[in-house]
Amino acid sequence: MAYQKWTDRQLGVEFEDEDFYQGGSSWYGYRRPVIDLAQALEPLIAHLRGYDARRLQLETEGGQLRDLKRLTEIIRQEIPIQGCFREFKVSLVNQTGMRDLLRDVGDYEVHLAVRQLETRLPVYYLCRLYRLYRSDYDLVVEDLYLSPGYPLTDTRMVKLMRGGHEVYHLRLSPFRSRTAKLLKGQKSRRVDALLSKVGRHIFQAAWHEDQRLGVMAAQEFGLPRFHEAIEVLYLCLSGELCEIRNAADEEVCRFFREIYPQPAIHGFLELLPRLEGGALTHLTQAALGLFARLSQAFKGFLSTRVAWGFRKEPAPLQKLVFGNFSRLARVAARLATDPQVIEAKEVLEREAEEVVAALLGASEAKAEAPALVWAG
C-alpha cells in the first residue's frame, strides 16, 4: 500500500503554528496510507441516500407494512467499506462501529451526526471537519451527506458530539461550491485552505454561539443591517486585528464580497490595512461602546408590545421570541404586518446602520489622527 508524507507544497496549504500540536494528520511527520475519501465513503453515502428515500416516502406518502420491513432491513443492513487498515462491515444500528470506521477512513476528520426527528426516525449528517486547536470552534468544511429534514436551526453553527460532549462547530461547508468556483477549479485541498483561512481568522471571531438569538431574530424578522452589525462587532472585539490585517488578502476580501456578501465585514477588512497600531486599539475600545449600544437597541426591539394570539392581546415581543425560539419563523410570519413590529424593525435597523458607520467611520478618522500624534 502506498504511503504519503504530506507537505505543504504538495497540498498547496499554508500551515499555521497552531496546526502543529501533539498529534494529528496535519503534522509533517505523520504517515498514513493514501485513501480516496469520496471513494471510500461512497457505499455509506449511497446507503444513507437509499434509507432517506424510503424514510421520506413513508413520512410524506405513507406506505404498507412491507415498507416498514424494507426500512428495517436497510437500517440493519451491514455495509462493507474498505478502511485504511482493514475492511469494515457496519450497519446504521451499530453506532460504535460506525464511529470506528469513520476514524479509520477519515483520520478523525469525518464525523457522522445522528438526530431523531419527531417521528423518532433517525436522520444523518456526514461532514468533514477542520480542527483549530487553539480556537473555540472547529470548522465543518465539507458536507458529505445531509439527510433531508436534518434539524439545523442555525445554518451557521451545528452541534456535533466530540469527545463525549456536544459542541458547536462553525459550518463553512455551504460556501464550499462557490469557493471552488472562485478558485477556478483548483484542488480540493486548496478550497480547504481558503475556507480554513477565513474560518480561522474571520469567522472564528465573527460567529459565536451567544449571537444565535440575535442572528436568528435578524434572519427571521428580516433585519440584515442588524445581522451585519453583530458580526462585525464580534469580529472587531474577538479577532486578533493585527493577524486579520495580515490575513485579509485579495482572496479573503473577494470571499466577503462574492461568496458571503457582508458589506460591513468587507468594509472592515478593507479598512484594517490602513490603520496604525494605536488606531487598532482605539477600534476595539470603540467597538465595546458600540456593542453596548447595539444590545440596548435589540433590547428595545424585544420590548415592543405586539398583538398576539387568538384575541390579539398585547404581549411583549421578547416573551414570544423566548417562548417560540424553535419556531421563530412562524412568529415572524405572524407578525410581519404588525405596525408595531414594522416600526421597531426600522428603529433597530437604523441603529445598526449607525453602529456600523460609527465603527468604520470612527476608525477612519482615527487612522489619520495618529500620524500627527506620532509626528508630534
Next chain:
Amino acid sequence: MAALPTYTRGVYYSACRQRRSKTDWAGIDLGDAFKSNLDYYFRMSAQRLFYQATRKVQVAVCDCTGGVAEAYDPKAKPQLSPFYTSYPSALAAHAAIGLTAYLEFKARVPEKILLTRLKQYLEKPAEHDDLRVDPKSYAEVAKIVAEQVQTRVLLEDLSRSPFGASVEMYRLFSASQQSARFRTVPDMLHAVILYGDVLPDWRDQELHFLTRHILGDLTRTCNPYFDLLGRTPPQLLVDLGVDWVRAVCLALAPYLPEPDEDSPETGPTPGEPGEERHRFARARGKRQPTERLAPLGGPHAPMLFDPLNPEQAVKSLVGGKNIGEPAEDDPCQQLINDFADAVNQAGGQQQTYQDLRSDVLEHMLKNRGFSESPLQGNPVEGHEVTVNMGKGQMAAGEIFDRPVELSDDEGGYAELVANCRPLVEALKKNLYPNVEQIPETERLRTSGCLDANRLAVAEYSQVIFRRYRIREKADPRGKPVVLIACDGSGSLNHKQMHMLKLLAAAWLESTVKSEIQVLAGLYHSGNVRPGVSGPLVQWIYHPQKTPALTRKEASRALVALPASGVGVQSDALSLAFMLEEARRLARGRMIYLILLSDCAWNSCLRIGKSGQEEVQAFFDSVYQEMPGKLHTTLVALGVNRETGFENLLDRVLTVNDAQLGDPAGVAGQIGAYVASCLRERRRWVGKK
C-alpha cells in the same frame, strides 16, 4: 501569519497559545457554565456563578415559604437540562434557575391546594357533572386537567414573587420545546393550559380534524382564564382554578368515550372531516395494525392518552398496539416491534459515556413540563478508560465523574474539623518535601560597582568573606501531586466511612499551606442520569473540576457525603481513571497515592480475574510505567489481617475494627508512618 504567542490562564494539558475569544472582552456569565468548548477555568468560574445564583434563589424560596433562611437546607438539586439543549445558553441559565426555584418551592410546599379542593370532584367527575361518558376515561382526563391547571395557577402565583422572572423564563423555555404535532389529548392540554398565551395560533397548521376541533374548544375555554389570571389576587387563584378545571373537563366531555361496553377500538371512531363531533373509543383489547400506513410525518388522529415510552411512540405512529403486552404470535406486531427496535438503536443514544444528546434531551423534556429534569445536581462527565493489566493485556471500561456538592452544614463541618485535628497534627510535619534546605559557606559575591576581588584589601570584617547561606535544593522530580482515593462503596459501614472522612479531611487540611497539588475523590457507583448507572468518581477536591476554591473549603464536600458507603465500586477502573487525572496534573512529577479502602476489592474489567488480582495487576503495571514516580500508601479501614498488598505497595497502614472509633489512637499510628515516610524521602532527595 499568526499573532504573537500568548499564554492562557489555564489550558488543560500544557501552556499553549489560545486565540482571543469573547470571554476576553465580555467576561464570563452564567451561560458559560456548561459550554464544553470553553476552558476548564472559565467554565468553573461560570459554574460557581451559576451555583451561587441558584443557591440565592433557593434561599429566597425558603424565605418566602416561611423557612429559616439561616438554617437553609436545599430540597431540590440545581437543574441543568436547559444548558444541554439548543436553546441560547444565556437564557437557558435563567431557565435552569427558574426550574430549580419551582422544584424547591414544590418540595417545601408539597400540598396541591387545587387538587385537595377538587378531591371529591376528581373521584367521580362524571357523576358530578351529570354526563353520559365513560367514567374511567373522564376521571383520568379530569385528573390530567387538574394537574395542569394546578401548575399554571402556581406559576402565576410564583411569577409575582422576587424570583418570578426566572420561573417565567423556564415556562418560556418549556414552551419553546413544545411540538406542534399534538399527538395526544394530554399533549394538547399541556400546551393550551400552560403555554396557550405564548404559542402561535395553531389554526394555520396542518392538523388532524379531530385535533383541530379539540384545540379549538380548549382554546376558547381557556382564553378568558388567561385574562383573569393576571388580575386575580393570590387568595382567589384557587377558586379560579376550580372553575377552570370544570370548564375544561366539560369542553372535553363530548370527545370522550360513551359508557358503552361494545366500543371496539382505542383510537377515535372513524369519521369524516366534515362531521360535527367524534369520540374516542374505550381503551381495551388488541388492536390489529392495518396493512396500509398513513404518512408518518402527516397529521395523525390523536390518542386519548400518552404512549408509554419512545418505542411505543414509534409503534403508535405505524399503527402498532400502544398499551399492553406485546403479541408474540402476531407477525404484523412483530414486524412493527422490530422496526421500532431498529429505529431506536439507530437513532437513540447508544454510548452512555457521552453527554445526553440535545435532540434526545429535547424529546424527553417535551412532556416533562415542570418535573425534575434528566440532568441535575452537578454535571456528570463520561470517560473511556483503558487499563494496562501487564503482560500486554489491556482492559477497557466506561466511567463517570462529577464533583461533590459543598455542604452548608456548619455544625457537621465544625465537628469533622475538630475530630480530625489529632490526625492533621500528625500529618502536618513536612510530609512531602520536595525542597531540601542545606546550609552552605560561600564567598560574598557583590554586584554593581563594588569589585569583590578587591574587598579583601579594605580590611573588612571576616563576615564578608565567610558567611552562611541556606541553599534550597529542589527535588528534581518537582512538586508532588497527592492523590487521595477513597473507596465509597456499600461495603463500608458507618464507622469505616467516618474514619475515611476523618483521614481524607486530615490529608486535605495538612496540605493547606503547602504548594502540593492535591486531588481527592470518592469512587463507587451511582445514577448518572435516568436509566443510566455506572462506576462513578465523585471529586472532593480537583483543581479543575470542583467548585471548592481552597482545600479547606473542600472538607465541606466530605460533610455532604453519606454516612455509610453506597453502591458498588470498580476498583481497578476507578483507580486507573483517578491516577490518569493525577498524571495529567503532575506532568511527569512525583505522585503520592493515598488509597483509603476497606480492601473488599471488586472485579470490574471482565478479564477473568478477581477484584484483588485486578488491582494487583494494575499496580504492577503502573509501577513499571512510572518507575520512582509513584508512591502508594494503602490505608486499610476495618481490616484485622494482612491485606495482600504489603509486598507490592510502598506502605500499608492498617486501621483495625477497634481503632475505627479512636482518632487519637490512629493519629499515633499516623505519626509513626509519617516519620518513616520522612526518613525514606530524605534518602530519596539526598540520592538525587
